[in-house]
Amino acid sequence: MISTASIPTPYDDAVQARFAALWPIVESRFAKLYGADARGPAVLERLKTNLLKAAHARPEPLRALDAARAADPAWLHAPGQTAYTFYVDRFAGDLNGVRGKLDYLTELGVRWLHPLPLLEPRPGDSDGGFAVADYRKVDPRLGTIDDLEALAGDLRQRDMGLILDVVCNHTAREHAWAAKARAGDPAYRDYYIVLPDAQSAAARDRELIDVFPDTAPGSFTYDAAMGGYVWTTFYPFQWDLNYANPAVFAEMLEVLIFLAAKGAQGFRLDSAPFLWKQAGTTCRNLPQTYEIVEAWRAALSIVAPGVVLLAEAIESVEDVLPFFGGEESGCNLAYNNVVMTALWAALADGDAVIARRCLAVAARKPAQGAWLNYVRCHDDLIWNALAAYAPASDLRRWSNAYGNGEGFSRGRAFQTAEGGVPSTNGMAAALAGLTADADGDCLGARRLRLLYGIIHALDGWPLIYMGDEIGLDNDEAYQDDPLRAGDGRWLHRPQMDWSLAERRGEAGALQADLFATFARLGQRARRLATLGVAGPARPVEVSSPAVLAFLRDEGARPFLCVANVSDAPQDFELPPAFAQGAEDVLDGAPSPAGAVSLPPYGITWLVAR
Missing domain, CATH: 3.20.20.80 (Glycosidases)
Incomplete structure (x- = not known):
């Protein structure tokens, strides 16, 4: 008799499909980062095992969440x-x-x-x-x-x-990693960055932008147990x-x-x-x-694609834009x-x-x-x-x-x-x-x-x-x-x-x-x-410097936001698509015709009919 444990479930099939699609991305980015590092292959192999184990062990309610989001991209x-x-x-x-x-x-x-x-x-x-x-x-x-x-x-x-x-x-x-590093464990010492002397640290500091120049000046902190200056971008206790x-x-x-x-x-x-x-x-x-x-995103998507x-x-x-991939x-x-x-x-x-x-x-x-x-x-x-x-x-x-x-x-x-x-x-x-x-x-x-x-x-x-x-x-x-x-x-x-x-x-x-x-x-x-509103907010050029107007027009119906950033009333002439009666989404007031009058720091949201 064949054990049912050996028969893949639909969820197992989904994991394997994600793995087949995404693991090459992880490998590619990992190779670019660590291809010359002798430790890389062992780390990657261990990571592969752990990813698949975690993906198959994902709790049922979280699987359902992933599936719902996958069904609605x-x-x-x-x-x-x-x-x-x-x-x-x-x-x-x-x-x-x-x-x-x-x-x-x-x-x-x-x-x-x-x-x-x-x-x-x-x-x-x-x-x-x-x-x-x-x-x-x-x-x-x-x-x-x-x-x-x-x-x-x-x-x-x-x-x-x-x-x-x-x-x-x-x-x-x-942290336990830092404690092991300070105790002399060479594997964990390489979890952090240590420069050997004050001159080396000062030279690197000149290249960096000081984050907290008043409360934590400089980006290196001397630590005797580490035998040098530990990289500490923010505070001395943050390695x-x-x-x-x-x-x-x-x-x-x-x-x-x-x-x-x-x-x-x-x-x-x-x-x-x-x-x-x-x-x-x-x-x-x-x-x-x-x-x-990008590597983290691909790897996490194998295990928890809805996150x-x-x-x-x-x-x-x-x-910032490259962080999106x-x-x-x-x-x-x-x-x-x-x-x-x-x-x-x-x-x-x-x-x-x-x-x-x-x-x-x-x-x-x-x-x-x-x-x-x-x-x-x-x-x-x-x-x-x-x-x-x-x-x-x-x-x-x-x-x-x-x-x-x-x-x-x-x-x-x-x-x-x-x-x-x-x-x-x-x-x-x-x-x-x-x-x-x-x-x-x-x-x-x-x-x-x-x-x-x-x-x-x-x-x-x-x-x-x-x-x-x-x-x-x-x-x-x-x-x-x-x-x-x-x-x-x-x-x-x-x-x-x-x-x-x-x-x-x-x-x-x-x-x-x-x-x-x-x-x-x-x-x-x-x-x-x-209402079908979609797309990025793009500014609309207007005559009044106090008016911020932006349009989102990549959905079924165009959307216009008009805001007065000043303490004086402002009038704004509506673009043609909104001039003949638009839906006032924000306040539900009667639809404006031709122009809107904004009180000090007033705002209106309009959707074209």
């Missing part, structure tokens, strides 16, 4: 996939606390949860969790890996997904990994596979531009970095950082020229990828990201407006690399000039609603930063905490104020106005899908 580009990002402890205490807040997030219309680093960090200062001591454990203060898996299951039941932060450029100095070692490439891929089996539906690849190091360069956005990402990769690349658009797929998503920064710049000037310029550049994104559009995040607002699109005098003016009290903002200046202009810290409400005692019709609230109205109208996924939906303010108390006081970014990493959130149901309250607006934006963005 356009799912990634569906409008209104609202994401919500937060620190677990500051939002709800721990992972079980997050599970208890899912009704709130559902009410807001959230489709994706993106908690910031929650894997086990080093003790003490961990750069907000970005110094990981163990990729396979959760920070004990937040829960366990079982709690994480339970949260992922709860989210699937609500048709929501979980995106995890994976800090792939560096580990904590306390950069050596991706010239094929074992490091395989280790991090297996971390992704492990977490995907726990229910993660996406990964944010932290500090992705820094992965590959090469003398004579700034060690950012090198070709090998893009090849690593998305998000590139955390806060760079020029030209450097070249001949083969790379990351599914990348932060639309240049457009985000340009929108704040446009508000500072009441002039949309910089936003139009950056939208045109962002529209060059390849069709297979999607932008993650956002207004604020846990990091600083980096004006130097606009250096390729605006003169230095503009960068300085915007930096001063938002960080030095020269405009409506209540933000604060942050450090910058030599030759740059200071970045800005602050919550979106503070940067928009919104105060807690204001009402929903004040200019600050209008600015905040406008920014979120724009990012929900763009192609891609809109991201809400925790608390923006209730106008949460800066956290001035961070300076009283010794572990946070040295890093000004904690100004915009407050505790969630649930007493304010309770006011979202209170008629006339600012929180009610903002929360309802954010929820409606997600609903209206999802309606765009039913």
Whole structure:
């Protein structure tokens, strides 16, 4: 009698088909990266075995998710996939606390949860969790890996997904790999990069761009046990990994596979531009970095094809676009950082020229990828990201407006690399000039609603930063905490104020106005899908400098967003396709004819009939 165990199941057949299609890509990229390394063949063979084992062992609910996404290749580009990002402890205490807040997030219309680093960090200062001591454990203060898996299951039941932060450029100095390296294990010493003396380190430092010149100057840290200067791009306790070692490439891929089996539906690849190091360069956005990402994408697609990769690349658009992949797929998503920064710049000037310029550049994104559009995040607002699109005098003016009290903002200046202009810290409400005692019709609230109205109208996924939906303010108390006081970014990493959130149901309250607006934006963005709206946002040239207009016209019906970035009313003459009566998707107001009149910081979404 033939054992039924030997008969391939349809799922086994699907795995073999994916393997046949994708493994050659992994081999190709691996050969380009490690073809001359004698360790390469053994690492690749072990990786092949582990990939197939993980693919066949994928839990049934996750297989179903993969199959559903495979059956709908356009799912990634569906409008209104609202994401919500937060620190677990500051939002709800721990992972079980997050599970208890899912009704709130559902009410807001959230489709994706993106908690910031929650894997086990080093003790003490961990750069907000970005110094990981163990990729396979959760920070004990937040829960366990079982709690994480339970949260992922709860989210699937609500048709929501979980995106995890994976800090792939560096580990904590306390990670087991680093401990073995410091103990003298030659295999693990090659997981990191060590220069022999101060002169060598200083010479390489001159080639690099200093990330934290005030709080952690330089990119090398002396370690006696390592016998030299360890590469530490960010903080001395964060040791950069050596991706010239094929074992490091395989280790991090297996971390992704492990977490995907726990229910993660996406990964944010932290500090992705820094992965590959090469003398004579700034060690950012090198070709090998893009090849690593393409290899990871192909390998992960063998095991978990429904899982998305998000590139955390806060760079020029030209450097970000290759993260989406070249001949083969790379990351599914990348932060639309240049457009985000340009929108704040446009508000500072009441002039949309910089936003139009950056939208045109962002529209060059390849069709297979999607932008993650956002207004604020846990990091600083980096004006130097606009250096390729605006003169230095503009960068300085915007930096001063938002960080030095020269405009409506209540933000604060942050450090910058030599030759740059200071970045800005602050919550979106503070940067928009919104105060807690204001009402929903004040200019600050209008600015905040406008920014979120724009990012929900763009192609891609809109991201809400925790608390923006209730106008949460800066956290001035961070300076009283010794572990946070040295890093000004904690100004915009407050505790969630649930007493304010309770006011979202209170008629006339600012929180009610903002929360309802954010929820409606997600609903209206999802309606765009039913109306056949598709394609990249391309700027429309207009006579008024204060008006930002963009068109998306690659679907069944053209879509036009018109926004006033100034504090004065603006009129806009509609293009012919919209002039004879269009559907006002955002407000459901009577269709405009010929022209629209926008109040200060007003916005309208129109779909041609």
